[in-house]
Amino acid sequence: MLPELVGVLFLVGMIGLIMLGIPIAFSMLxxxxxxxxxxxxxxxxxxQLILNFWGTGTNFVLxxxxxxILMGQLVYRTGIASDLYEAVYKxxxxxxxxLAITSVVACAGFGAVSGGSATAVATLGPMCMPEMRxxxxxxxxxxxxxxxxxxxxxxxxxxxxxxxxxxWTETSVGHLFIAGIIPGILMTLAFAGMIFVRCIITPxxxxxxxxxxxxERFRSLGKILPIFSVxxxxxxxxxxxxxxxxxAAAIGVSAIFLIALVMGRVDLSSLKEALLGTMHTSAMLxxxxxxxHMLGHFVVLTxxxxxxxxxxxxxxxxxxxxxxxxxxxxxxxxxxxxxWAMLILTIPFLFPVILKLGLDPVWFGIYVIVMSxxxxxxxxxxxxxxxxxxxxxxxxxxxxxxxVAPFFISVLLVVVLISVFPEIVLWLPRLAFG
Amino acid sequence: MLQILxxxxxxxxxxxxxxxxxxxxxxxIVMTVDVxxxxxxxxxxxxxxxxxVHLLIIIFMFGILECTRTGGNIRMxxxxxxxxxxxxxxxxxxxxxxxxxxxxxxxxxAASEIPFLLSIQEESEYLHLPKGWYYxxxxxxxxxxxxxxxxxxxxxxxxxxxxxxxxESETQGEM
Numbered sequence: 013m014l015p016e017l018v019g020v021l022f023l024v025g026m027i028g029l030i031m032l033g034i035p036i037a038f039s040m041l042x043x044x045x046x047x048x049x050x051x052x053x054x055x056x057x058x059x060q061l062i063l064n065f066w067g068t069g070t071n072f073v074l075x076x077x078x079x080x081i082l083m084g085q086l087v088y089r090t091g092i093a094s095d096l097y098e099a100v101y102k103x104x105x106x107x108x109x110x111l112a113i114t115s116v117v118a119c120a121g122f123g124a125v126s127g128g129s130a131t132a133v134a135t136l137g138p139m140c141m142p143e144m145r146x147x148x149x150x151x152x153x154x155x156x157x158x159x160x161x162x163x164x165x166x167x168x169x170x171x172x173x174x175x176x177x178x179x180w181t182e183t184s185v186g187h188l189f190i191a192g193i194i195p196g197i198l199m200t201l202a203f204a205g206m207i208f209v210r211c212i213i214t215p216x217x218x219x220x221x222x223x224x225x226x227x228e229r230f231r232s233l234g235k236i237l238p239i240f241s242v243x244x245x246x247x248x249x250x251x252x253x254x255x256x257x258x259x260a261a262a263i264g265v266s267a268i269f270l271i272a273l274v275m276g277r278v279d280l281s282s283l284k285e286a287l288l289g290t291m292h293t294s295a296m297l298x299x300x301x302x303x304x305h306m307l308g309h310f311v312v313l314t315x316x317x318x319x320x321x322x323x324x325x326x327x328x329x330x331x332x333x334x335x336x337x338x339x340x341x342x343x344x345x346x347x348x349x350x351x352w353a354m355l356i357l358t359i360p361f362l363f364p365v366i367l368k369l370g371l372d373p374v375w376f377g378i379y380v381i382v383m384s385x386x387x388x389x390x391x392x393x394x395x396x397x398x399x400x401x402x403x404x405x406x407x408x409x410x411x412x413x414x415x416v417a418p419f420f421i422s423v424l425l426v427v428v429l430i431s432v433f434p435e436i437v438l439w440l441p442r443l444a445f446g
Numbered sequence: 447m448l449q450i451l452x453x454x455x456x457x458x459x460x461x462x463x464x465x466x467x468x469x470x471x472x473x474x475i476v477m478t479v480d481v482x483x484x485x486x487x488x489x490x491x492x493x494x495x496x497x498x499v500h501l502l503i504i505i506f507m508f509g510i511l512e513c514t515r516t517g518g519n520i521r522m523x524x525x526x527x528x529x530x531x532x533x534x535x536x537x538x539x540x541x542x543x544x545x546x547x548x549x550x551x552x553x554x555x556a557a558s559e560i561p562f563l564l565s566i567q568e569e570s571e572y573l574h575l576p577k578g579w580y581y582x583x584x585x586x587x588x589x590x591x592x593x594x595x596x597x598x599x600x601x602x603x604x605x606x607x608x609x610x611x612x613x614e615s616e617t618q619g620e621m
Contacts, residue, residue: 031525032525032526032537033523033526033529034521034537034540034544035519035520035541036519036520036521036522037519038519041544042544045547045548045551054551058551059555061552061555062555062556062559062581065552066580066581068506069499069502069507070500070502072495072498072502074502075473075499075502078470078473078505079473079477082474254485258477258498259481262474262477262478263477263481265474265478266478284467287466287467287470287471288463288467290466290470291462291465291466291505291512291513292509292512292516292518293518294505294509295505295509295510295512295513295518296513296518296519298506298509298510299510299513299519300520349522350520350521350522352520353522393522393524
């Protein structure tokens with residue numbers, strides 16, 4: 013049988029396994045392993061298994077994974093996240109749709125000190141939702157804004173998704189982190205601007221909240237100081253070349269821990285929960301990254317990537333047309349696949365194509381993460397929407413999905429912007445690293 | 447059988463606790479102090495990076511059993527949740543077979559390399575951490591994983607466990 017056909021059959025099989033409910037990591041591991049047994053024999057598959065388990069486990073870049081997760085866990089469990097929400101609320105709550113805007117900005121702030129997405133929804137949802145209800149916000153806007161804003165966490169550095177992308181494609185994580193800053197801010201502004209405009213047109217969607225005196229507002233700034241300073245240390249350190257992203261993560265964890273300790277927010281049980289919670293997520297990601305590597309090696313053996321790149325070479329489409337096609341593909345995949353599955357299935361094929369098209373791997377990393385943000389809110393399996401449904405069980409799932417629709421369009425607009433003007437992504441890393 | 451699963455659960459928790467409550471804080475402290483030593487005292491730990499990665503693999507390996515046992519691996523349960531009970535059991539058995547196969551292969555290969563690694567005394571450059579011992583750890587964890595999947599399969603077949611025990615929302619493992 014042709015190796016390419018073997019590759020296609022195994023990949024279809026993997027999608028089948030994922031759909032059946034086999035964990036993504038195990039689906040990749042088994043397809044990669046059995047595929048390699050088929051192509052090169054059991055010994056080769058076994059050698060690749062041990063090489064990948066050892067190589068991934070001892071990859072210095074990946075030390076960032078447990079550390080950034082721990083950073084987010086500490087922010088979540090020490091109440092620093094609620095301080096952030098309170099401060100932003102005092103500054104922006106009075107605007108039309110101000111409480112929803114507050115949720116967006118608070119999620120962006122939370123994303124600046126944590127690496128993921130669903131935690132932001134789970135952490136800030138219980139704070140934001142009751143407040144918006146108190147001011148008679150539409151459930152659709154309230155739940156939709158929190159579910160969508162949670163996605164900002166995977167784009168705004170530090171981002172665990174970017175670390176994994178960097179490890180898979182051997183792209184500098186430092187470059188990726190710095191590149192994520194401007195699109196992250198842009199996305200936050202797009203979300204906030206959209207809420208503001210909608211609430212001006214239809215005020216009953218999100219009435220303005222209370223106006224706080226200036227003195228109180230300025231006093232509240234002290235509450236965002238911990239998150240702001242940690243973000244500054246971590247990202248400033250990477251930007252200035254003071255330390256590597258992994259080291260920055262360790263410094264960030266230590267800084268958050270010390271700040272929380274000084275504020276009297278650390279107790280043994282929450283610390284234990286944070287550490288054990290980090291273990292679970294890190295182990296889960298370890299298996300996914302290892303599975304991704306196994307699958308990648310198998311795909312290379314089948315020459316599928318090589319053939320796709322050669323085929324793409326014969327197409328005469330411009331890079332922008334190709335990006336548009338990729339975007340449609342990602343939106344469709346986001347409807348049926350989990351974000352990790354989507355990334356694992358596409359990156360081994362698209363990355364060489366992207367290089368062939370002359371596109372920057374850092375730009376592609378940010379683009380892929382933005383597309384992943386869409387997948388997190390796309391029906392029927394948008395993870396953030398389900399987390400939000402747990403936070404607000406009385407809001408029907410359909411209402412939340414309708415609520416995220418305008419945010420979906422905002423993300424698409426940002427995709428168009430960064431595709432037409434790649435400098436939005438690349439300017440800052442070029443400025444920092446040349 | 448229930449007793450074996452109880453012992454397994456205890457081992458899994460101990461490994462998880464060692465990784466999370468001991469190794470992870472040590473990793474954080476070593477990396478932080480290394481950066482401080484480098485910039486403040488111009489005296490970085492020459493062995494810092496080496497220790498970091500050897501701690502990292504302990505964190506990962508010690509966490510996978512508990513993560514798997516508690517249903518922490520991301521999965522898409524959209525179709526699964528609508529399956530009849532019999533089909534769910536089949537899927538759970540398939541997962542057990544997959545897990546067993548992968549970790550038996552891994553344990554076999556790692557075990558076969560240990561004598562060679564020990565004979566040539568392959569170790570890390572500065573701290574002289576023997577790679578053979580790490581491979582022994584990989585073998586031990588892989589055997590535990592394979593054993594867990596095998597026991598799980600048996601308990602599903604004899605009906606003492608329902609597949610849902612291990613199934614939680616796909617957000618369980620999300621960050």
